[in-house]
Amino acid sequence: MKGFREKAGASKCFSKSTPDTPNRSLASVGSELGSSESKSSKGSLLSSLFNSAFSVFETYSESSANEKKAVHNKSNGWTAAVKRLVTAGSMRRIHERVLGPSRTGISSSTSDIWLLGVCHKIAQDEALGDAAGNNGLAEFNQDFSSRILISYRFDPIGDSKITSDVGWGCMLRSSQMLVAQALLFHRLGRPWRKPLQKPFDREYVEILHLFGDSETSPFSIHNLLQAGKAYGLAAGSWVGPYAMCRSWEALARCQRAETGLGCQSLPMAIYVVSGDEDGERGGAPVVCIDDASRHCSVFSKGQADWTPILLLVPLVLGLEKVNPRYIPTLRLTFTFPQSLGIVGGKPGASTYIVGVQEESAIYLDPHDVQPVINIGKDDLEADTSTYHSDVIRHIHLDSIDPSLAIGFYCRDKDDFDDFCARASKLAEESNGAPLFTVTQTHKKPVNHSDVLGETGGVPEDDSLGVMSMNDAVGNAHEDDWQLL
Numbered sequence: 296m297k298g299f300r301e302k303a304g305a306s307k308c309f310s311k312s313t314p315d316t317p318n319r320s321l322a323s324v325g326s327e328l329g330s331s332e333s334k335s336s337k338g339s340l341l342s343s344l345f346n347s348a349f350s351v352f353e354t355y356s357e358s359s360a361n362e363k364k365a366v367h368n369k370s371n372g373w374t375a376a377v378k379r380l381v382t383a384g385s386m387r388r389i390h391e392r393v394l395g396p397s398r399t400g401i402s403s404s405t406s407d408i409w410l411l412g413v414c415h416k417i418a419q420d421e422a423l424g425d426a427a428g429n430n431g432l433a434e435f436n437q438d439f440s441s442r443i444l445i446s447y448r449f450d451p452i453g454d455s456k457i458t459s460d461v462g463w464g465c466m467l468r469s470s471q472m473l474v475a476q477a478l479l480f481h482r483l484g485r486p487w488r489k490p491l492q493k494p495f496d497r498e499y500v501e502i503l504h505l506f507g508d509s510e511t512s513p514f515s516i517h518n519l520l521q522a523g524k525a526y527g528l529a530a531g532s533w534v535g536p537y538a539m540c541r542s543w544e545a546l547a548r549c550q551r552a553e554t555g556l557g558c559q560s561l562p563m564a565i566y567v568v569s570g571d572e573d574g575e576r577g578g579a580p581v582v583c584i585d586d587a588s589r590h591c592s593v594f595s596k597g598q599a600d601w602t603p604i605l606l607l608v609p610l611v612l613g614l615e616k617v618n619p620r621y622i623p624t625l626r627l628t629f630t631f632p633q634s635l636g637i638v639g640g641k642p643g644a645s646t647y648i649v650g651v652q653e654e655s656a657i658y659l660d661p662h663d664v665q666p667v668i669n670i671g672k673d674d675l676e677a678d679t680s681t682y683h684s685d686v687i688r689h690i691h692l693d694s695i696d697p698s699l700a701i702g703f704y705c706r707d708k709d710d711f712d713d714f715c716a717r718a719s720k721l722a723e724e725s726n727g728a729p730l731f732t733v734t735q736t737h738k739k740p741v742n743h744s745d746v747l748g749e750t751g752g753v754p755e756d757d758s759l760g761v762m763s764m765n766d767a768v769g770n771a772h773e774d775d776w777q778l779l
Contacts, residue, residue, distance in 0.1 A: 340412070352719055356674070367631045369562075400687055401432075401652060408435055409629040410650035410657070411442075411476065412485065439657070441687040443475040446661045448508045448516075457530045460516055461664060465645040467516050467636045468529075468661035470539045470619035470700075471506050472647040475515065476635050477704045478502045479562060485632075486621040494675035503682055505560055505642055507669035513550060513560040529552060536638055536700035537609040544607075551594070563603035564594035570733060580608055580731040582718060587711065595633050601708040605635075608731055613697035620728040622692050624721055625649045628701055628730070633714045639699030641690065648695070654688040701730070 401408065401417065406491050408415045415435035447461045460467065479487060482498040490496070507513045511519070520528050523542030528534050533541075544565045551559060567586050569581040593601040612621045615643065628634055629651050640646035650657040663684075670677045681693045705711040722729035 299505050305772050318379075335515045350603065355371050356746050374596075377717050390543045391734070400433075401657075401689075406653050408652045408657070409626075409651055410435065410438055410659060412630065412632040412634040414630070428742045436685065436687075439649070439687060440683050441487065442659060443472060443479065443503070443506075443682055443778050444659050444661075444684045445471045445475065445506055445682065447664045449667065459664075460530075463533045464516060464530055464670075465640075465661045466534050466536070466539050466638065467519055468542065469640070469645040469647040471514060471516070471519075471657055472661070473638055473700075473702045474543065474605070475502060475506055475634050476649075477563070478505070478561070480635075480704050481603055488681075495677070495679065497673075497675060500670060500675055500677060501677075503677075503679060504641045504672040505671045509669055512669065514546070519543075519546060523550055532540055533643065536698055540607040540639065540700055561605075564590040565607065566590045567607050568608040570608055575645050579722075579729045580610065580717065581737065582606070582731055582733045583737050584715065584734070585605070585736040601711070603707065604635075604705050604711060606703040606705065606714075608702070609698075609700040610728075610730060610756070611698050615697075617695060618728070619693065619695060620726065621730060622654075624725050626654075626692060627721055631703065631717050633703040633710060633716060635702030635704050639695050641694060644696075646688075652689070654692050656685060656692050656695060657689045659684060660686075660688055 304306070319566070326550065384629040405417060408417060414700065415438065415774065417433045418431060418436070447459065451458050479499070479502060487496075487499075489499070505512055508515055508517070510517045511572050519542055520530055522528075522545045525537065525545065526534070526538035526541050528538065528542055544567050544729075547557075547561050552560070564587075568582050570578045570580050585606060587606075588601070591599065591604055595602050612618055612625070617625070627648060629636070636650070637656075638645060639648060643663070646658040646660055646662075648656045648658045665681050668681060670679065703714055704715050717735045718731065722732045
């Protein structure tokens, strides 16, 4: 991740047509592991593993084209190939090479678990398996399994030869999960839990429909790639958190231009929080209240002073690893009622971190491979089992990649004010190492929407990119901030 240049170029809003994405090599998993020379041997090993794993799909794709088989035969072929790959355990072994062996379950301690702003108290007898204890652990399990999981799927992407996002799409999938939770909180509320029986809530099914794997689904990986072209998104290429956040901003803007205010797939403003001068000078990102207000006004087309708002805060908290000074404050963000968790993981292998217990980060894993399922928005009897998981995985907080993005959802102005108060207190108690700060207004206000324009274009320079490591070394300070 580090040293990855998230470069922007001129672009316009995308249409519903098939994306014209660059055809890049999927074989190089070195990009999935980061560009550091110290990881080159590991990247080479995983590259060969991915090549072997993908051979069944490439062979099938070529034979299908040559023989012009029927569509239903193709579908059967993909399904069989996926089953062979997953059953053989290839993807789980690859996943363990990237993230390390999975740690599952919770620790046997009695410490609280914070899951997206909700505290689950685990009694000692529960941690030891005593059913006589209170139901805190059961409540946590129900809460965790109600979070939406979006993982690798197999489906042709645009007009490229790439038929899956395996090996490069984990950042996109992790970001989809974060946005999906924001929609759950907005439409169904934080206390919502997945029903045990059908029919499901219509709002829940409609949310899953938005993230289907086809161009007809507004927040599909296909549309994200098209919207993020200006930030370097392309099928087969890995992308960092900052570019991912900006791509969601661009996608929402383009869809807002195409539909009326009452028909928004994402019924909230998006505010990507950057540092001074839009992050060009580095330092802690600044939540500017006036900027948030402008984003709400633009979203409502001037019809409201405030709207629901999604805050995305891309951060780089060190060079090779997270600076230990940031870990306490990073952990405390999960206590915010507005918390949407973190898009991050180990270097080059993104996950969706939804909670913390002591020094462990609890996450949903997008690296499990599943066949494509596109759920109709009116199908209240749909099988949604692949969109949830009851396997609780965790990694140590100090082992996560320093490049990450934090999300927050504020329902209204009062909720936003509460967030600002909590964030300001967190910054004051950070011992000089705040994750981000809060201010009423910038000295030189920056409105990224004005910079991009309504067409979604961006200036042809590197001001939005992450500086290369060679450039950043000369500007490194005690906090190890890499410039955004």
